[in-house]
Structure formats: C-alpha cells, structure tokens
Amino acid sequence: MKILGIETSCDETAAAVVEDGRKLLSNVIVSQIDIHAVYGGVVPEVAARSHIEVINPVINQALTDANCTWDDIDAIAVTYAPGLIGSLLIGMLAARTLAVLHKKPIYPVHHVEAHVYANFLNETAPEFPMLALIVSGGHSQLVLFHNHGNYELIGQTCDDAVGEAFDKVAKIIGLPYPGGPSIGKAALNGNPLAYKLPKAKLAGKYDFSFSGLKTATLRAVQREVGVDFTFPSTQLAERLDDRKRNDFAASFQRTAIETLVDQTEKAFNDYHPKSVVIAGGVAANQELRRILSDRIPLHIDYAPMNLCTDNAAMIASLGFYFSQKNVPADPFELEVEPSISMTKTAWDTTS
Ligand code: KG4
Numbered sequence: 041m042k043i044l045g046i047e048t049s050c051d052e053t054a055a056a057v058v059e060d061g062r063k064l065l066s067n068v069i070v071s072q073i074d075i076h077a078v079y080g081g082v083v084p085e086v087a088a089r090s091h092i093e094v095i096n097p098v099i100n101q102a103l104t105d106a107n108c109t110w111d112d113i114d115a116i117a118v119t120y121a122p123g124l125i126g127s128l129l130i131g132m133l134a135a136r137t138l139a140v141l142h143k144k145p146i147y148p149v150h151h152v153e154a155h156v157y158a159n160f161l162n163e164t165a166p167e168f169p170m171l172a173l174i175v176s177g178g179h180s181q182l183v184l185f186h187n188h189g190n191y192e193l194i195g196q197t198c199d200d201a202v203g204e205a206f207d208k209v210a211k212i213i214g215l216p217y218p219g220g221p222s223i224g225k226a227a228l229n230g231n232p233l234a235y236k237l238p239k240a241k242l243a244g245k246y247d248f249s250f251s252g253l254k255t256a257t258l259r260a261v262q263r264e265v266g267v268d269f270t271f272p273s274t275q276l277a278e279r280l281d282d283r284k285r286n287d288f289a290a291s292f293q294r295t296a297i298e299t300l301v302d303q304t305e306k307a308f309n310d311y312h313p314k315s316v317v318i319a320g321g322v323a324a325n326q327e328l329r330r331i332l333s334d335r336i337p338l339h340i341d342y343a344p345m346n347l348c349t350d351n352a353a354m355i356a357s358l359g360f361y362f363s364q365k366n367v368p369a370d371p372f373e374l375e376v377e378p379s380i381s382m383t384k385t386a387w388d389t390t391s
C-alpha cells in the first residue's frame with residue numbers, strides 16, 4: 041500500500057511516498073529556516089504564506105521522485121495536529137482537496153506520534169514494547185508503546201520542551217536559529233564542565249523540566265560578563281568571546297542531555313522494553329545518541345538525521361499503521377487541531 045504523506049505543521053513543507061509503512065520511496069522537504077532565521081524564530085504568518093507558495097510543487101515532486109502517478113497512490117495521510125494553525129491548514133486543505141479530486145481515502149495523523157515512526161523507516165523495525173523518548177521543539181515526553189496505536193505517556197516536561205530550551209539558550213549566547221544544531225556544533229569546541237548548571241528535581245519519576253536550566257544559563261552568562269540580572273538578555277551575546285560561547289554551549293548541552301538520559305534510563309530499568317527509540321528534532325543530537333548508547337544496555341538503531349526533524353515520510357509511515365485499524369476520515373469534515381496532545385490520540389486499545 042503506497043501512502044502519500046503531507047506535513048506542514050510548522051516551518052517545513054513536506055511530502056513523501058512510503059510503501060507499507062516501511063519503505064521510503066520519496067521524501068521532499070522545503071525548509072523555511074533561512075526565512076525565519078532573520079527573526080530568530082518561526083513567524084506564524086510568514087510560515088503559512090510560505091507553505092501556500094510551495095505545497096503543490098512539493099507534492100508533485102514527491103510523486104515524481106517515487107516514480108508514481110496518482111493511480112499508484114492508495115491513500116493520503118496528513119498532519120492534523122498539533123502545530124501552528126495557519127501552517128496546519130495549508131497542508132490539510134491541500135490533502136482534503138486532493139483526496140476528493142483523486143478519490144483517495146484520507147487519514148489524519150498526529151505529528152508528535154508520527155515522529156516516532158521515523159524509526160520504522162530503518163532497515164529493522166523496533167520491537168514492542170518500545171520506549172520512545174520524544175524530544176522536539178514543542179515536546180519532551182517518554183512514551184511506552186505496547187503496540188501501534190496503543191501507548192501510555194509515562195513522563196513529560198513540566199514547562200519548556202528541550203528543543204525550545206536549545207533555541208532560547210542559543211539566542212542568549214549569540215548562536216543562530218535553530219539553536220539545536222548550532223549549539224551541537226559550538227559544543228564540539230567547548231568544555232562541558234566549564235559551568236556547573238543545575239538539573240531539576242521533579243515529583244513525577246520520569247518527568248522533565250528545562251525552564252530552570254534555561255534561566256540558570258542566563259544567570260551564569262550575566263555573571264560571566266559581569267552584569268546584573270536586570271541587564272537585557274539580547275545584549276549579552278556581544279560580550280562573550282568564542283571560547284566562553286563554546287563553553288556555555290557545551291555545558292548547557294551536557295546538562296540538558298543528561299537530564300533526558302537519566303529519565304530514559306530510569307524508565308528502561310522499570311519497564312524492560314524490547315526496544316528504545318528517540319524521535320523529534322533533538323534526536324538528531326550526536327551527544328544524546330552517544331550518551332544514551334553508553335547508558336542503555338540495548339543496541340539502539342537511530343533513525344537517519346533527516347528523518348528526525350520534520351518530514352512527511354514519518355506521516356506516511358504512521359498513516360499506514362493507522363489505516364490498518366481505522367476507517368478513513370471524511371475529506372469534507374476533517375479539521376485541524378492545533379493543540380491536541382498525544383495522550384488523547386492512542387487509537388487502538390484492542391491490541
Ligand atoms: O521535530 P522538530 O523538527 O520540530 C518540532 O516538531 O518541534 O524539532 C525542532 C527542534 C528545534 O528546537 C531544534 O533546535 C531542535 O529540534 N534540533 C536539535 C538538533 N537539530 C534540531 N536539537 C539538538 N541537536 C540537534 N542536532
């Protein structure tokens with residue numbers, strides 16, 4: 041079964057064709073990173089406008105790359121939640137229109153859940169029960185999957201997502217957007233033990249918190265450059281030299297990654313999953329991969345880097361498994377849900 045996936049929840053316009061949930065036939069991503077970098081973050085109105093400009097060519101390219109015509113496509117899977125409403129609407133309206141026009145079944149897919157499915161595009165599929173650490177710009181969660189569509193949320197962030205903390209700290213120390221990759225790069229030349237930053241202690245055994253770490257980093261930078269806490273954070277970066285900037289990047293990254301790995305290790309020891317996967321943009325972080333592999337006594341088959349950040353292959357993959365247990369949606373009725381969380385979307389409790 042060949043599924044066309046469509047993804048526009050944030051600042052990537054993406055379409056992909058995947059066969060039977062596992063075989064990647066094409067994967068087209070048009071990133072708006074350069075457009076938003078000048079603002080230091082995603083501007084929702086600009087994002088929606090850019091999606092409109094490229095959505096049709098991106099979908100056509102995905103079909104061409106997969107050597108498919110519409111006759112070869114069995115269904116469409118589209119991100120319906122969560123994300124920026126203006127961005128979600130563009131992909132959703134394109135998908136609904138194409139479903140009606142070409143008489144194809146359409147399946148709504150949850151973006152955060154779909155991130156996990158990048159791991160099903162590896163050569164070997166992860167086994168259940170599967171422990172997933174989902175770490176993106178909007179989410180930090182530990183989820184135990186008993187099977188496809190049957191999962192429980194066992195831990196989550198109490199405040200900021202880890203990707204958001206990477207992005208905010210990068211801004212404070214003067215590294216370009218998106219913060220994750222630029223902190224990762226700067227950290228390679230920094231000393232991770234240069235600054236001692238706190239790890240949050242929380243009530244929930246597998247929960248996370250990153251807002252305190254972000255503030256502690258801000259305070260440490262203010263102290264380092266010799267200004268008080270009222271000094272504007274936007275003017276700190278110019279007072280840091282490259283060595284200190286790299287040391288802050290490395291120290292922040294070490295603390296954030298250790299926080300993620302500590303909780304994942306605890307959950308691993310308590311639940312004894314058969315596989316551990318990581319998903320979402322922060323899953324592209326090399327240090328996270330290295331430390332997690334050191335601490336978890338299982339081989340972890342990491343998803344390719346280009347499938348960790350937003351893409352439509354993961355949407356098409358999850359769309360396949362979802363289609364095996366659910367009837368298609370009505371293309372005239374399907375709506376976007378900008379803020380529905382993953383806890384409410386488990387879709388198969390019979391397995
Ligand atoms: O999954 P994603 O592409 O979009 C969301 O659904 O949020 O994740 C984007 C986040 C951003 O916060 C970005 O800074 C972070 O993932 N990110 C990384 C890396 N690449 C992207 N964080 C750490 N290390 C990376 N290499």
Ligand code: ZN
Nearest residue numbers: 176321349350
């Ligand atoms: Zn994402």
